[in-house]
Amino acid sequence: MCLKVDSGPGDKVLASDIFADQLASQVHQEDVLSMLQAQREMLAKFEKTNEMLLNCNALATARIDYAYQEFRRHTHLLLDIKKDLDGVFRRIRKLKSNLGKRYPDAFAACSPAGSPTDEDEDPSHPQIKRSSSQPTSHTSMIVVADVHSSQEAS
Numbered sequence: 001m002c003l004k005v006d007s008g009p010g011d012k013v014l015a016s017d018i019f020a021d022q023l024a025s026q027v028h029q030e031d032v033l034s035m036l037q038a039q040r041e042m043l044a045k046f047e048k049t050n051e052m053l054l055n056c057n058a059l060a061t062a063r064i065d066y067a068y069q070e071f072r073r074h075t076h077l078l079l080d081i082k083k084d085l086d087g088v089f090r091r092i093r094k095l096k097s098n099l100g101k102r103y104p105d106a107f108a109a110c111s112p113a114g115s116p117t118d119e120d121e122d123p124s125h126p127q128i129k130r131s132s133s134q135p136t137s138h139t140s141m142i143v144v145a146d147v148h149s150s151q152e153a154s
Helices: 015-026 029-102 104-110 149-153
Strands: 004-008 011-014 127-130 143-146
Touching: 011 015, 029 104
Parallel strands: none
Antiparallel strands: 004 011, 127 143
8 A cells, every 4th residue: 555645736645755865864874885785795705714714624635535545654653563563572482481491491590480481471562671770772672571570570
């Protein structure tokens, strides 16, 4: 429903146009323009920030992928080293056992505990001690598997 208002002879103006004109006259055009300008500036800042966050995210993704690959490589290396050390300790136990059987008197003189058996030690968790009389450089370090940890305490 439209109301038509006669403002003079032959002019007919709609009431909604009058209301819109009155409402527009209440707001300063300069204020509207300054709000639009502020919104454009904020939009530009938000777009720039969004672009920077996207770049940061891409960089972080690349770095975490690299760190993950390095972690997997180092984990694999540690597992290989553990397998190698398990084999070394197994051979040392076997050599000790063979030497104990072959030369029981000499072995007993070197080791006050006597010859070790495979039952005395859990092969998955040998106890390792570094000799304090030797330098700690990686080339001259002496590693000894302690078969009888309970004898150290006494």
